[in-house]
Amino acid sequence: MPRTAPLWAIAPEPHDSPVAAALWRAYYTEVSDRWYLLHEGHATDPDELEREVAADTGEYLAPPGGVLLVARYGDEPVGTAGVRLMDAATAELKRVFLLEEARGKGGAALLVSAAEDAARALGTERIVLDTRGDLVEARALYTRLGYEESAPHNDHPYAEHWFTKTLT
Secondary structure: OOEEEOOEEEEEOOOOOHHHHHHHHHHHHHHHHHHHHHHHOOOOOHHHHHHHHHHOOOHHHOOOOEEEEEEEEOOEEEEEEEEEEEEOOEEEEEEEEEOHHHOOOOHHHHHHHHHHHHHHHOOOOEEEEEEOOOOHHHHHHHHHOOOEEOOOOOOOOOOOEEEEEEOO
């Protein structure tokens, strides 16, 4: 059942739809540019951006082992959250993102809550995620929503903080 609030609607979306592709590009561009600006003083090289966006198809967010959720504010797609199974008991939260114009309107918490519901529907007991140190807004959101910092569950090169939350 789609999760809704006034003006918000969150529902599954094919990971390879045009809407999903546009939001993935916006997400990746923002986090990549943020990293490059912080560490190297310039935005992401356009050729690198194209390679990296194309390299991550999001296939792991396809059923039966995953789901991509798209948030719409009014009728406009403005954000995503994905869930993928890591094992029978654990899901991983991926691609939590809202376009800048949609931030501050309660959508992030709705997206994460909908992703937790999707993880429960997949039969998992806990959800994990990783994020970077410079994504302070994301870390604050996860903490506010009951996630606790945990030991690393992966060795992703840009992961600096890992979180977990029990879903049962």
